[in-house]
Amino acid sequence: xxxxxxxxxxxxxxxxxxxxxxxxxxxxxxxxxxxxxxxxxxxxxxxxxxxxxxxxxxxxxxxxxxxxxxxxxxxxxxxxxxxxxxxxxxxxxxxxxxxxxxxxxxxxxxxxxxxxxxxxxxxxxxxxxxxxxxxxxxxxxxxxxxxxxxxxxxxxxxxxxxxxxxxxxxxxxxxxxxxxxxxxxxxxxxxxxxxxxxxxxxxxxxxxxxxxxxxxxxxxxxxxxxxxxxxxxxxx
Numbered sequence: 001x002x003x004x005x006x007x008x009x010x011x012x013x014x015x016x017x018x019x020x021x022x023x024x025x026x027x028x029x030x031x032x033x034x035x036x037x038x039x040x041x042x043x044x045x046x047x048x049x050x051x052x053x054x055x056x057x058x059x060x061x062x063x064x065x066x067x068x069x070x071x072x073x074x075x076x077x078x079x080x081x082x083x084x085x086x087x088x089x090x091x092x093x094x095x096x097x098x099x100x101x102x103x104x105x106x107x108x109x110x111x112x113x114x115x116x117x118x119x120x121x122x123x124x125x126x127x128x129x130x131x132x133x134x135x136x137x138x139x140x141x142x143x144x145x146x147x148x149x150x151x152x153x154x155x156x157x158x159x160x161x162x163x164x165x166x167x168x169x170x171x172x173x174x175x176x177x178x179x180x181x182x183x184x185x186x187x188x189x190x191x192x193x194x195x196x197x198x199x200x201x202x203x204x205x206x207x208x209x210x211x212x213x214x215x216x217x218x219x220x221x222x223x224x225x226x227x228x229x230x231x232x233x234x235x236x
Contacts, residue, residue, distance in 0.1 A: 021214070030205075035206055
């Protein structure tokens, strides 16, 4: 079953059109990557889904159009967005940040269980549970941003550059946790990532964007085998 379907999506910031026609689909429980050079429209694609930018084309989630909905309405449908730059609340503790992610939920016992699960998933956060987010390292802030999004119990998680600014070992730890989360939770994922080696470790398929258009889609194995993909995104 297809959970998310984008068909010839366009998006603009004021008079500047950034997406010229992006099409991709995410299966229920699946994971899809978006690859592309800087300025290709990767982040804008996620923003278009979340309702942050003016869009055209088709954006269908769970069988219903969500194009034109406000960000809070999109979130209420079951889509959680972890933006580039993480966006944690610096003056709140790790626990308080996680609780913010669950602000629409009333199931207190399940909320406590989800916090325990995330602290097991991200052991660094367990050690910093009472610390303000501003005191966390970049990797810990990324873990917290993912954890806060998961606290909303979404059906689809939008991840924008989870490895950005992280040391290679820290980025690997973050991706190891995201891979485990996918396997154990069944949450579908749409992942924007410059480091294709990391992305291919968790996604089943990927779409390549160039200047606001989707130009190539394939399985991780197919894309790894293409010379132009290896040269551009895999350091080969």
